[in-house]
Amino acid sequence: MQDNFDSIISRNTLFWLLVTNVAVLTPQFEHATAWTLAICAICFVWRVGIYFGKVAAPPKLLVTLLAIGAAITLGLVSSQIGLLNALINLLLLGYALKYIEMRQIRDVKAVVLVGYFIIALTLLDQQTIINTLHLTLVVVINTCVLISIYQDKRKPMANALFSFKLILHSIPLAILLFVVFPRLGPLWLVPSMKTAKTGLSNELSFGDITNLTRSAELAFRVGFENPDGSTTGPANTDLYWRTLVMENYDGTTWRQDDSIINLQRQAFFQNIQRKMPTTTDETAKVYQYTVISEPSHQKWLYGLDEAFSQDKGIVELPDYRIFSIRPVDQRQSYRVSSFPNSIMDAHLSDEIRQINTRLPAETNPQTWQLAQQFKRNYPEPKARVSAMMNHFAEQQYFYTLTPQILGEQQIDDFLFNTQAGFCAHYASALVFLARASGLPARMVTGYQGGEYNPKAGYYSVYQYMAHAWTEVWIEGEGWQRFDPTAMIAPERILDGFDATFDSQTSYLQDSPFSTLRLKQYPWLNELRNQIASLDYYWSVWVLGFDEEHKQQLLQKLLGEVNTTKIAIMMLVSIIVILLFIAYFAGLLQFRPKQDPINRKYHSILQRFSQKGLPNNQQLPPVSYLQLVEQHAQSSQPGLVKLFTQFTTLYVMLKYQPLTSQERVDNLKKYNRLYQKLTLKLFTIKQISDSNSHSFL
């Protein structure tokens, strides 16, 4: 039962395919390898050639060979560019090759479906509001192709308008579904993007953090939700965002312990949870907050002291960190509760104690001696650590972002020779001292501080806030945080990082266009805050929308949430949406409308009668025209001329058979004349027929 409908692709469709191809492929520019781009470009040029009738469709064999070749090449390079990237490239190539090979409407439909999938792939790493609007436009264009198959309009713009209308009508229901549809945790492991990782590294040699300190990129944002409704968090001095705990030191580099690395590897398969502290104590402070992490392509997450998260896909590691089972390849938001007063590891197992007191043998002898000195002078552990901290304050230590290269005995060289360094130097030295004096100690890296945005009430943490500090285990108190850097440059901790380096500004030299530079101009800073707030709300309410937000939203809308209420809300919304679409599709009519042509004609007649002409609506149009001529020819020749044209068109539209094109054209003219006449009649006070009488 086929006519040639299925085998002929109309020119309109071909045109939209050209547009769609560009629209769908360009956002993937970053992921495509050079030769994927080249093949896509060749396919596009070929299609343009086909469109203008310059070249024939390529032979099937060539396309097949190209496809096989491309697949094999991609298979070979997939280890270099990462599995997901290889798959994306494969999809792009398939899209491009299918695109020149299209012969039937069926092929076009396949191309459109793949197009939607490529748009979804693009959404994986392009998630800002602008990106979303842009990609919605791409969806509209992609839908245009389908519409151009079924809508026989000669103008492509008509297809575009209809497509836009269709998508616009679908958005309300999509939003409703977005709110009520259940969100599940990840169902299985999927390949992730292999991109340059940003942020902290799980290895720390002393040169590493210098680069980070200079980057003004956003690392993550935090919104606090206090029971009293305020959005402020703890004081700046307590904003230590723990990210990594490093327990192994080989004399040059700090690393995570193997036991933790193993746990991290198994995170997907074992749901590791820590025991949440019971908050019976009234004084125990709890912070509830949501972290929106920028893509770091790492799995570690940020949290304040003793962080817990019940979110799906997040595990709680025994070193009091939270950890994502998937790399953060896209903006990800998660909820955290922190118990700053609870004790981390009240009892230390022998194994962990052993790990945290281990030091590379026969290194840094001077530091060893210093440690023994501290041990003798301060037998009480807490006093000993305080004394070590004071040592950094009392001696001539300097904070610098450009330290000298250290010799083989790193800690010795730093403590007794160069005496200048940044956080990692000081933290390493303190851990070394503590361990050498017999106290379990470890290195913690993360971020310190946060810039508060009062508009939307959240903290922004930038990459330059990366920091390293120390945790020492003290009997009865568990792991205690000590930040030796604070002893050197205390302003940094007290006032935030920006204050310390305001004069220096070297930390921003890598990003000359950073919006942070706008801080000098108050109104620009205001604008920056506004835009940042909008982005924050987008991240929280759209990108980070989850079951909990759903409950919050429903609670706001319905008060107390129960299933009956939700069911009623759904029902009402669906009916409203249905009526809305049906109305705009032209299915509903609230009252039988008069034919607009008639209505306009009679309204003009009405106006004439207001201006003193006889009110005789039953007169045939031509007779009425004569009447008007009689009365107004002498006084208002312009008006009569307009009305003559108007009447002629009215008669033509009502009584003459017209082709649809003529009809449309005449209707346009008619409407224009109607407006002119209305205006003219509005300006005229009275059609004086006394004049004409005198002439008669």
Add this chain to the structure above:
Amino acid sequence: MFKGKQNSTESSALNNDFVQVKNSWLVKLIPPSAKKRWSRWIGRRLPPQAKVTLSHKGIFILPTAFGIAWIALIILLYLFGTNYQNNLVIGLSLLLASVFHTCIIYSYKNLAGLTFNAVKPADAYAGKLHTFPVMLTGHTKQKHHDTTHQQICMQFAGQRHVRLAQTEEQSIATVQYHNPRRGLLTPGRIKVWSNFPLGLFKAWSYVDLNLHQVVFAKPIESDIQLVSENYSEQNEISHGKVRPGVDEYTGLRSYVTGESLKQVAWKQWAQDKGMLTKEFNEPEGTPVWLSLAQTSGVDLEEKLSKLSWQVNYLTNKKQIFGLILTDKVISQNTGDAHRIECQKAIALFKPQFSMTQDSNRQQQSEQNQGANDAR
């Protein structure tokens, strides 16, 4: 089409140009009894009418294969979004789901309000493609001035479809019926469908305009086999051919300068209708009859076919003739009305002998039976 197996093989042997329309395997799975019940239900719900306007009562909407592929994509995107914990991808999948829903309304709208009228069709001859013209009128009472309907397909059961890319306020569709057989053809319901707007749904309905058409026998060129004997005594006129003359008034035509003023229709002239000339014909020649018994041919169908051709030929030549079938006699006359009367008689001719003798005839009756079933 509900045909016996035996007949279909026979018919394909007989008519090579017949287009056998294949049903999809899915349709084949439905048991015939269910089809019959469905057909009867539809017949009650959408009874035959001269003018049919589509409304919610008769519009059915189901997803197409592409619609199912669309749903598969929605599920795929939802899983993809879930696994990558990406709300925007989930949002895209839900948007596509919502578009799916919107399309239901638009596909309904594309058919709703469409009015169908049958237009008088041309002569139908057996074995030739016959088209039933149907007038489609768009939704005139619509608030939006877009009264067009897109991609409307129409077909009789088991026949090829015709597609109207876009209907204007009024369009004529010629619905095809391939290879009809001699006799009364009742093609049954027209299936009307459209995949607008995205091809996700097929919206369809059945329009029963109570169509029927006498299909004339397939004309086969032959010698003119006229019989000049007087078949019946009561026939006083025994002329064979007409030429312009004075005896028989046949009608009016416009006056040509130089013609006799005697023939001018003065009455009409007085009524301000202009100068018209009365036309008269004069019969001439020998009386002729076409007779089934005297027609040569292998079987009955061939004989009838030859008769059919001769009737047309003689009418073209303005010959006066009569028609003698075994059980029916049409008196001598000429003109188009006479031609149609004769053709109808030939078309509806049923032999009086036993049915088994003539397989074609049996086939014919069964086909019509089938068409009746389909109604």
